[in-house]
Amino acid sequence: MKTLAGVALAATLFAGAAQAQNKLQVGCTATTDCASAMVAVDEGIFKKHGLDVEMTLIGINSNIPAAILSGSIQIGGPTSTVFLQAVDGGLDLVAVAGASVMNANSNANITAFVRNGITIKEPKDFVGKKVGAPGLGAFLHVLFVKWLVEKGVDPKGVNFVEVTFPTMADIIKSGGVDAVLTAEPFVTRMTNAGLGSIGARYAAELNRTEPIIFYAASRDWAEKNPDVIRKFRAAIAEAAPIVNDDREKSAASIAKFTKQSIELVKASAPNKSEPVLKAEQLAWWIDIMASQKMLQSKVDLNKVMLK
Incomplete structure (x- = not known):
């Protein structure tokens, strides 16, 4: 009986640990760029993929890398420039999925x-x-x-x-x-x-088409949670078409997170959601930032893209 009780206790603890591991805080600023995550929360897409996700509003985008490393959020939506500057400054962050890209x-x-x-x-x-x-x-x-x-x-x-x-x-x-x-x-x-x-x-x-914002995490957390990353990517990929094609649902989620009126949000289309992020898409940003003397070293794009 003690053995069975011990097994049951261990199973309960393991389940609790797994549940806690799949609970995520995702941080973004009050823009439409993280709309895929907003929609994935409101439409139950994250839950369908086994994730319990809560969105956290971050006032200034440049605060997102610090929030990731402090553990107050596990995944954040930094702009391409904020991410590259943080990596250049020695923060061990990795890109895990695409969020938004520039378009007309x-x-x-x-x-x-x-x-x-x-x-x-x-x-x-x-x-x-x-x-x-x-x-x-x-x-x-x-x-x-x-x-x-x-x-x-x-x-x-x-x-x-x-x-x-x-x-x-x-x-x-x-x-x-x-x-x-x-x-x-x-x-x-x-x-x-x-x-x-x-x-x-x-x-x-x-008139550019490069990424605006993408989802990032600390390398240590991402490498320890590959299954969570896989589920997160799948959910974002499922939510992206809703952002791009379903104005009602995307506007409702954006209004809820940004605390703007639904009428105001509907007045303009959200930024295009693109869940797939490629290293070469960030090359233009690196060139621009280097010209503005914002980078001290050459960022290895293959290293900062989580496989």
Whole structure:
């Protein structure tokens, strides 16, 4: 009887450990880029694949690598630039699945939004202005700097500060910054509130198709949990078509996570979800970041892509 009881206890403990192992915290900022994870939660796709996933809202994208390594989240959605900078700085992170990529629709949704009282007629007008970015070194910031350089403007003449997406409207209204680098649905929200106007659609002018955000984890955790990674990838692959093709479901999930109204979210399509991530897709980002002196070494893309 004692033996049977011991076996039963061991089985219970093992089951509990397995259950705990399959419980995940996934962290993203308040954008549409992690919509595949949002949909996978709300539509029960993660649960179908044996995962208990909870989404965690992260204010600034550049805080995601630290959140991963601290264990407060197991998987995060850093932008390509934040991820590469973190790896270059010595953080042992790996990419585990794709989240979003640039395309014509998503590029058109990205703007430099300018507050009332500030006039921006051409790129050089941003010189001397205070511009808020949702993470210095993050996607929108690096793209904007690239755009300025292509337009012959020295980005050193622009005063960049960090501003979270949810606080942009208030900071623009108060005059705390002259412009913010933002995207939908925040552009429509601030436009409808009469807070300013679009100063530049810089991503549309760059017209790129590289990854915006992808899902990443610490190498140690990912290598210890290959089955969890496999299930996560399968769930994201199943959720991606819903994000791209089912506006009702994707908008509902995005509104719920970002705490935006459903009407506002529906006003623009979410960024394209692409669950498959390839090393060569990040090569352009490395070249851009190297030109902006954001990297100190040559990042080995094959090493940071989890097989």
